[in-house]
Ligand code: SF4
């Protein structure tokens with residue numbers, strides 16, 4: 005992946021331990037993620053690129069990641085916040 009990137013992704017660690025990663029040069033500033041974020045975490049910066057303006061509000065729902073048409077944002081949940089995997093019944 006790294007060889008396709010012109011710039012390093014920007015990573016923001018939220019107080020809850022989730023990580024919001026944005027790939028600025030993929031972002032076209034369409035604001036879809038901004039509109040779909042249920043916690044108003046995201047906005048655009050002065051270059052019309054996505055930015056995590058209120059990371060403390062992020063609940064790691066990954067709606068931004070799922071809605072972005074350009075793969076410009078993704079969210080990694082804090083490991084403890086992931087649902088436990090149940091063993092398959094035998
Ligand atoms: S949806 Fe994707 S391309 Fe559009 S503003 Fe958000 S990160 Fe940028």
Ligand code: SF4
Pocket residue numbers: 024040041042043044045046061062063064065066067068069079
């Ligand atoms: S993971 Fe959910 S709450 Fe966090 S920035 Fe994305 S849409 Fe907003």
